[in-house]
Amino acid sequence: MRSVISRCFLMQLIVGCAGLAFVPALPAENVDLSTVPDRDTVQLTIYNSEDITLVRETRKVSFKKGGNPLQFSWANTLIDPTSVELRFLTDPDKLEVLDTTFPRAKPHMLYWNVASEIDGEATIEITYFTSGIRWTADYVLVANREESKVGFEGFVRVHNNSGEEYEEAQVRLVVGKINLVEKIAQLAQVTIEEVKEMEEESLARLSKGVKRSLMSRTAMPSSAAAPEAPKEMIKEGLSEYFIYTIEGTETVANGWSKRMRSLKPVDVPLQIQYRYREPEYGQELVRMYLMRNDKDSNLGTTPLPDGEVRVFRDNGRDGLSYLMAQSIKYVAIGDKIELNLGPDPEVIFELIRLKFWRDNIWLHLTGTDVFRRVDAPDIQVQVNSSVVGWDDHAMYAQRVRNYSDKPVELEVRRPLDGHVDFRSELTATNHDFRTVQYTSTVPASEQVDLLYEVTTHLGRNAKQNNVTLETAEVMKP
Amino acid sequence: MRPRFLTVLLVLLATLSTVSPQAFARVKLITLPVRQRVEIQLDHPQATLVEEERIVPLVKGVNQVDFSWANTQIDPNTILFRVLPRPADESKPLDVKVLSVSYPPNENALVWQVASDGSGSARVRISYLLGNLTKSFNYRAVATNDERTLVLSQYIRLQNFANEEFGSTGLWAGFGTHFLKAIGINETKQMLMEKYEQVPIKKTYTASTQEFGYLDRPQNKLTIPMHYVLKNNKANQMGKAPLQFGKVRIFQDDGRGSTAFIGEDWGQFTPLQDEMRLYVGTAQDVVVVRTIEKNEQKRVAGNLYNREVIVKFEIENFKDRAITLDVAENVRAVRNEVSSDNGRDVEWVIGPQTTFPDGIDQQRSTFDKVVLHTDLPARGADGKAKKVVHKLHLIMKNEW
Numbered sequence: 001m002r003s004v005i006s007r008c009f010l011m012q013l014i015v016g017c018a019g020l021a022f023v024p025a026l027p028a029e030n031v032d033l034s035t036v037p038d039r040d041t042v043q044l045t046i047y048n049s050e051d052i053t054l055v056r057e058t059r060k061v062s063f064k065k066g067g068n069p070l071q072f073s074w075a076n077t078l079i080d081p082t083s084v085e086l087r088f089l090t091d092p093d094k095l096e097v098l099d100t101t102f103p104r105a106k107p108h109m110l111y112w113n114v115a116s117e118i119d120g121e122a123t124i125e126i127t128y129f130t131s132g133i134r135w136t137a138d139y140v141l142v143a144n145r146e147e148s149k150v151g152f153e154g155f156v157r158v159h160n161n162s163g164e165e166y167e168e169a170q171v172r173l174v175v176g177k178i179n180l181v182e183k184i185a186q187l188a189q190v191t192i193e194e195v196k197e198m199e200e201e202s203l204a205r206l207s208k209g210v211k212r213s214l215m216s217r218t219a220m221p222s223s224a225a226a227p228e229a230p231k232e233m234i235k236e237g238l239s240e241y242f243i244y245t246i247e248g249t250e251t252v253a254n255g256w257s258k259r260m261r262s263l264k265p266v267d268v269p270l271q272i273q274y275r276y277r278e279p280e281y282g283q284e285l286v287r288m289y290l291m292r293n294d295k296d297s298n299l300g301t302t303p304l305p306d307g308e309v310r311v312f313r314d315n316g317r318d319g320l321s322y323l324m325a326q327s328i329k330y331v332a333i334g335d336k337i338e339l340n341l342g343p344d345p346e347v348i349f350e351l352i353r354l355k356f357w358r359d360n361i362w363l364h365l366t367g368t369d370v371f372r373r374v375d376a377p378d379i380q381v382q383v384n385s386s387v388v389g390w391d392d393h394a395m396y397a398q399r400v401r402n403y404s405d406k407p408v409e410l411e412v413r414r415p416l417d418g419h420v421d422f423r424s425e426l427t428a429t430n431h432d433f434r435t436v437q438y439t440s441t442v443p444a445s446e447q448v449d450l451l452y453e454v455t456t457h458l459g460r461n462a463k464q465n466n467v468t469l470e471t472a473e474v475m476k477p
Numbered sequence: 478m479r480p481r482f483l484t485v486l487l488v489l490l491a492t493l494s495t496v497s498p499q500a501f502a503r504v505k506l507i508t509l510p511v512r513q514r515v516e517i518q519l520d521h522p523q524a525t526l527v528e529e530e531r532i533v534p535l536v537k538g539v540n541q542v543d544f545s546w547a548n549t550q551i552d553p554n555t556i557l558f559r560v561l562p563r564p565a566d567e568s569k570p571l572d573v574k575v576l577s578v579s580y581p582p583n584e585n586a587l588v589w590q591v592a593s594d595g596s597g598s599a600r601v602r603i604s605y606l607l608g609n610l611t612k613s614f615n616y617r618a619v620a621t622n623d624e625r626t627l628v629l630s631q632y633i634r635l636q637n638f639a640n641e642e643f644g645s646t647g648l649w650a651g652f653g654t655h656f657l658k659a660i661g662i663n664e665t666k667q668m669l670m671e672k673y674e675q676v677p678i679k680k681t682y683t684a685s686t687q688e689f690g691y692l693d694r695p696q697n698k699l700t701i702p703m704h705y706v707l708k709n710n711k712a713n714q715m716g717k718a719p720l721q722f723g724k725v726r727i728f729q730d731d732g733r734g735s736t737a738f739i740g741e742d743w744g745q746f747t748p749l750q751d752e753m754r755l756y757v758g759t760a761q762d763v764v765v766v767r768t769i770e771k772n773e774q775k776r777v778a779g780n781l782y783n784r785e786v787i788v789k790f791e792i793e794n795f796k797d798r799a800i801t802l803d804v805a806e807n808v809r810a811v812r813n814e815v816s817s818d819n820g821r822d823v824e825w826v827i828g829p830q831t832t833f834p835d836g837i838d839q840q841r842s843t844f845d846k847v848v849l850h851t852d853l854p855a856r857g858a859d860g861k862a863k864k865v866v867h868k869l870h871l872i873m874k875n876e877w
């Protein structure tokens with residue numbers, strides 16, 4: 001068995017030797033000799049929806065016949081002690097965990113009592129949850145000059161602030177929302193702040209050169225041959241989730257993060273639409289890039305995890321224009337990708353109320369203060385009557401001035417409160433009971449006035465709380 | 478503090494102490510060499526994109542390219558690293574691929590792992606957003622003595638507080654001239670983007686109580702602003718690009734070989750074919766006295782009334798030139814001036830006693846704003862102005 005050089009925050013597996021008393025007597029005694037078996041393999045399964053990583057590591061341990069105490073400690077890491085499990089990959093029928101003890105005075109340690117029928121080496125697998133490792137996705141999009149397509153490239157970035165260095169680890173990334181009833185960091189009983197402080201101490205000890213040399217190993221695969229292409233990511237469905245397995249192994253030093261390509265650049269066809277949707281985009285007409293995560297768009301092999309999208313455009317001068325950055329939510333295979341580029345200064349969007357009038361006015365007659373001229377019975381003044389119902393009519397022009405050199409595909413959603421009739425010749429639909437949606441195309445370098453009339457029934461005239469669409473010609477005053 | 482932006486050393490770490498020389502002899506750490514070309518893209522309204530090209534020597538195998546910065550506001554999440562295609566005439570271009578990028582803790586740095594199929598140099602382009610390198614636009618307009626045309630000069634002003642010096646650097650605002658300039662730290666550089674000659678001026682005078690208020694409230698004299706209106710199209714000697722937001726300082730040829738400053742305004746973003754409207758100053762030679770001549774309500778039934786209001790304008794043009802005056806009234810504000818605000822919109826029509834010759838301007842009027850025009854003759858030879866009286870008769874219906 002080999003010993004490993006370990007820093008204070010590394011996890012250790014210590015195997016008690018022959019002279020060691022058997023658990024439960026062990027914690028009360030001094031360990032006079034122990035060995036520290038190194039990790040053979042380690043696999044990290046990192047979730048992006050919660051701060052949880054499943055670590056699966058294998059080690060080779062020598063057992064003697066009879067009782068074998070194994071001590072596992074994880075000081076200054078963010079491991080959930082309730083999740084630590086031991087399994088025997090070799091001779092499982094001859095090795096058995098009799099019990100697991102968590103010593104009272106040592107919160108980051110446990111002992112396994114292993115009963116062995118063999119006298120020799122066995123491969124064990126230890127699994128546990130840790131927090132402090134996370135991964136994020138991001139995307140870089142470069143639109144062509146004509147904005148007919150975008151070069152779409154995806155990345156994942158693994159961040160390790162767990163307090164532990166996982167060298168040469170197989171890395172798997174889980175896309176999806178899992179349910180947890182308790183946070184792993186709380187179960188670990190170590191605050192993130194404590195870990196951060198610890199990192200700074202340890203980082204101070206490490207010279208920059210050492211750090212760089214550590215990182216230099218991250219570029220190396222487990223085999224001696226250097227990769228000549230970015231690593232592939234194998235993407236598979238798993239229940240409600242998707243799992244990305246990064247080819248080969250990776251080392252992410254504690255405190256570092258590492259970004260790798262998850263989607264090879266592909267050309268994705270692009271549709272541009274101008275939208276007005278106040279609840280989603282505020283009180284402005286915004287320009288949207290619309291795409292789909294499907295095969296027709298050269299995507300659709302995997303859902304797109306939540307992540308930051310950065311969009312550039314070929315500026316036609318052998319350079320790029322920066323357009324925007326936006327977070328997107330999980331995009332399922334086949335679903336749409338919508339990016340808000342913000343308002344276009346060359347497309348001016350104004351809602352102009354052209355005319356207002358009122359009719360269908362109802363009075364509530366109280367009947368007492370009624371005056372009538374004797375010589376003119378038709379003249380009657382009812383002083384105490386008051387207005388209780390009426391209809392307000394408003395005519396609007398949705399004016400769009402398109403000063404750009406391309407036609408504008410427009411979609412407008414307007415919520416209209418109350419009992420409303422919407423009259424227009426526009427292509428209008430009810431987006432919901434109170435929201436009208438209409439679409440139009442504004443040719444390049446032209447102005448259009450999209451006319452409509454809104455009648456709001458008020459007072460006792462209001463019988464509903466919805467919008468009724470009517471097709472009718474609306475003429476400018 | 479001198480920025481440690483990008484160093485020029487080439488560092489080769491032949492071996493690493495913790496690994497066997499045989500296994501890692503191909504791993505190299507390379508600090509980025511000097512910039513070959515820099516382009517600053519200023520076409521985004523808020524962000525500035527810097528694109529720089531460097532020639533990076535690579536060896537066969539996996540190389541590490543180290544990029545670090547200090548005292549500058551590079552947004553590390555926006556950094557793009559692209560290997561540029563080699564010129565076609567080169568015998569055997571390198572096949573270079575970016576494998577991954579690593580971010581060290583507590584440092585403004587990153588390390589690209591780059592695989593190369595041979596030894597040689599590669600031209601790479603690194604793009605990133607840089608803070609505190611900002612641009613703005615401003616204009617200088619010089620009108621002729623008769624105010625019929627002006628010369629509009631558009632300037633771009635670049636302020637470099639990014640704590641980084643740029644040598645000869647390409648600057649592009651997304652339109653107009655592409656500049657090649659050096660920009661020092663904390664330096665502000667102003668450059669002429671465009672100069673438009675012989676731009677016709679349309680002068681407007683506006684009487685709008687609600688928008689511009691009174692010049693002399695006790696005498697009911699309105700403030701009459703004078704605007705220059707410039708149309709951004711070819712027919713008006715402009716129309717090359719949208720005019721960006723910026724301050725416009727306006728001068729006028731004084732007829733004595735010099736110019737006089739006559740006012741300034743914020744020029745709004747003006748797309749092609751649109752108009753830039755500049756508030757130059759108050760026209761005190763155009764006197765407009767506004768009074769409410771009539772306010773009368775008539776019961777329709779119960780608490781329902783119609784109201785008639787006549788707004789009278791007594792106008793004198795003391796200028797030696799005939800002008801057109803635009804008159805605008807907000808009907809709801811007029812209703813609230815003579816009655817209480819009931820919180821409801823006003824249903825109104827123009828009454829028969831309105832005297833403005835052309836009626837209301839349908840294009841510029843809305844449901845609560847009425848716009849009218851009147852031509853005013855120049856003052857007479859005797860120096861006296863002819864008083865023109867116009868009335869706006871509003872019938873407000875179904876009020877309660």
